[in-house]
Amino acid sequence: MSELPPHLAGGPSRPWIPITAAAAVGILGLTGLALWLGRTVPGTEGLAVELRDRGRIAVIGADELLRIEAEGAELMPAREVPGLVEALAGRDEEALDAALARAGVAGLLVDGRAGADRSEGATLEQRLRAYATTHSLRGVYLTPAAALYVRRGAVYGLEPAMGDVLARAARQIVGGSSTPLVRAFPEPLRRGRNVEVMVLLEQGDRPRLWRSARGGSIARALVTAASVARQRWTERQQAMGGELDERLPRMTVRVYLLEEDGTLGDVSAPFVERVITEDHGVAFEHRGSWHYLLPRATAERGEGSAMRAYAELFDDAGLPADSLGRDELRAYRMVAREVGTSPPTASAPAPGEEQGPDALLAPFGDLDELR
Numbered sequence: 001m002s003e004l005p006p007h008l009a010g011g012p013s014r015p016w017i018p019i020t021a022a023a024a025v026g027i028l029g030l031t032g033l034a035l036w037l038g039r040t041v042p043g044t045e046g047l048a049v050e051l052r053d054r055g056r057i058a059v060i061g062a063d064e065l066l067r068i069e070a071e072g073a074e075l076m077p078a079r080e081v082p083g084l085v086e087a088l089a090g091r092d093e094e095a096l097d098a099a100l101a102r103a104g105v106a107g108l109l110v111d112g113r114a115g116a117d118r119s120e121g122a123t124l125e126q127r128l129r130a131y132a133t134t135h136s137l138r139g140v141y142l143t144p145a146a147a148l149y150v151r152r153g154a155v156y157g158l159e160p161a162m163g164d165v166l167a168r169a170a171r172q173i174v175g176g177s178s179t180p181l182v183r184a185f186p187e188p189l190r191r192g193r194n195v196e197v198m199v200l201l202e203q204g205d206r207p208r209l210w211r212s213a214r215g216g217s218i219a220r221a222l223v224t225a226a227s228v229a230r231q232r233w234t235e236r237q238q239a240m241g242g243e244l245d246e247r248l249p250r251m252t253v254r255v256y257l258l259e260e261d262g263t264l265g266d267v268s269a270p271f272v273e274r275v276i277t278e279d280h281g282v283a284f285e286h287r288g289s290w291h292y293l294l295p296r297a298t299a300e301r302g303e304g305s306a307m308r309a310y311a312e313l314f315d316d317a318g319l320p321a322d323s324l325g326r327d328e329l330r331a332y333r334m335v336a337r338e339v340g341t342s343p344p345t346a347s348a349p350a351p352g353e354e355q356g357p358d359a360l361l362a363p364f365g366d367l368d369e370l371r
Helices: 016-038 047-051 061-065 083-086 093-102 124-129 161-176 218-235 244-250 271-273 295-302 306-316 357-361
Strands: 055-060 075-077 105-111 136-142 144-149 194-204 206-215 252-264 283-287 289-292 329-344
Touching: 047 136, 047 144, 055 061, 055 093, 055 124, 061 075, 083 093, 083 124, 093 105, 093 144, 105 124, 136 244, 161 194, 161 244, 161 252, 161 329, 194 218, 194 244, 206 218, 218 244, 252 271, 271 306, 283 295, 283 306, 289 306, 295 306
Parallel strands: 055 075, 055 105, 136 252
Antiparallel strands: 105 144, 136 144, 194 206, 194 252, 252 329, 283 289, 283 329
């Protein structure tokens, strides 16, 4: 009978045991490292979904954020994007946007754990780390650990003069003028995109009535919002203080774009109070309907507390005050960006003297194509 190997026959096997133990330790160590490298970064739940198909995203902050994986997204350190670190150290948003555009970077994933400064003198990096709003970037998703911003770019193509003409056209629609042809609007305003436009009627510094509408373009949303504003005033004419046609010349008409600036990935009170800044309004989507308070109303009705403002908003919508944690409800913050103003006129135009909205918009639009 052949002799069994020592480790099977019970013979000396001490040299084999340490080698096996060492290997086991090594395997466990490698496994632990792999699990650590692949683990979710605490406080970033939900970001992977929002990063999907975003393309190149520059990461500001700890390199551990680079571990977040999403199909169609490439995360890279901000230091690898030429000119980005320098732009972030300044306050020039055009320089920031240019650096991102040159490198083909769609947005930023910003570490928010260290806390930062959003005062007027703060750098762009400090402001972004503090979850502040900017004109060149739009917030997409906010978590306690990091926030995702994407480039806004020249989304609207609105020059100041064009915006003021837009407000004058809104005044005429509110005043009962004929609805302008969509072709009369400049191409950037006809371009297909989901937007929300608000038309505000203001007397002195007091808002009297405002209505907003969502539409497939700025042009369509503006026409709807202005038409609904007129309808609403007419329905409540006595409570509003008289006929709209008599009061409108003495009021300022403002046009705003209402934009989402980040879904709240965490709805705990400390986080909500932290990320709803003085520039933001509280908002939520619930079963296909949208509800919001403008920034000014958020400050006034919330008395300085975003959580209290949300409770007021829920009450307006007929929901319990503690609805913020509902699974079917998406909470987000919003900004109202004024794009045009029509100041009060001395008096109502005489018959035949009023320039219709089509004529107002003609220098910017493509009405010649309809002739």
